[in-house]
Amino acid sequence: MSVLILDFVTGTGVLPAWVVPPAAVIDDVLWVARAARKAPPDSVRLEARGAAVAWVLxxxxxxxxxxxxxxxxxxxxxxxxxxxxxxCDRRSPPPREDVCLAWGVQYAPPLTTVSLAVGDGVARTLGWLLGTPGLDERPMQLPWRDENGRVLTAEELYADALAHRPERFPSDEQRLELWRWVHEAGFSAAAAEWIEATKRRTRGRAYESCPSGRSAAEG
Structure with a gap:
């Protein structure tokens, strides 16, 4: 299990062993969701994704x-x-109590105040965290990282695509796919830099706000 920052300055949480994505990418979700509070109209969905991750932690x-x-x-x-x-679809039958019991939990219905945007954000995030087939796409644009948190290069992204989805790369289309991955790698590096800059700014403000001149994390 890994320890992650939860409240972006002082809190910590434990990442369960069943979570599929790397810990560093989970941390990215929390920071992007935090920034989304000031970025409508997608802020509700993005905040819901952050809330889902925070709950899991x-x-x-x-x-x-x-x-x-x-x-x-x-x-x-x-x-x-x-x-x-x-x-997301009120016509969908809710999971029966016996299905939930098979998972070892009691059934609980959705709260009546939960909006479609929140339901969508949570569903996308939990499906990704669980690695659920058909729901395992990343819930937002995030840096592409390896298990150690290092941002992947274009060559590594391309090699990963060839290794995991070779049927999607017939020779006439490989160059187009390579261009797509190179473009994604450029975004990935920029996104990682933005997240690191946001962390520094946030922690700097927290440090300055403490009367003693120390951050809350330092005690």
């Missing part, structure tokens, strides 16, 4: 059902994903 109640069970197991996350999908 042990901060706050579940964003769709209001669950407070801890620690958040893969079963709880799966049940919350189902509840979010119900919000």
């Amino acid at each position: 042990g901060s706050g109640a579940a964003p769709v059902t209001g669950r407070t069970d801890t620690p958040v197991t893969s079963g709880l996350a799966s049940a919350e994903l189902w509840a979010a999908l119900v919000v």
Whole structure:
């Protein structure tokens, strides 16, 4: 399990072993979601994605059902994903109690105040965290990193695409795909730099706001 910053300055949370994406990318989601508070109209969806990650890490109640069970197991996350999908399409049948019990959790319905935007953001995020087939795409644009948090190069992104999706690369289209990955790598590096700059600014303001001249993390 890995320790991540939760409140972006002083808090910590434990990343469950069932989470599929690398820890550094999870941290990226939290920082992008934090910045989204000042960036409507997508701020609600982005904040919902951050709330889903924070809940999984042990901060706050579940964003769709209001669950407070801890620690958040893969079963709880799966049940919350189902509840979010119900919000996205009210015609979808909710998971029956026996299905939830198969995951080892009690059924909880979505809160009536949860909007479609929140349901969508939570569903995309939990599907990604769980590695759910068909729902495992990244929930927002994020830096591409390896397991150690290093930003991947264009060549590494291209090699990864060839290794995992070779059927998508017939010879006539490989150059086009390579261009796409090179472009993505350029965005990835810029996004990583922006996130690091945001961290420095945020922590600097927290340091300056402490009467003692020390950050809250320093005690």
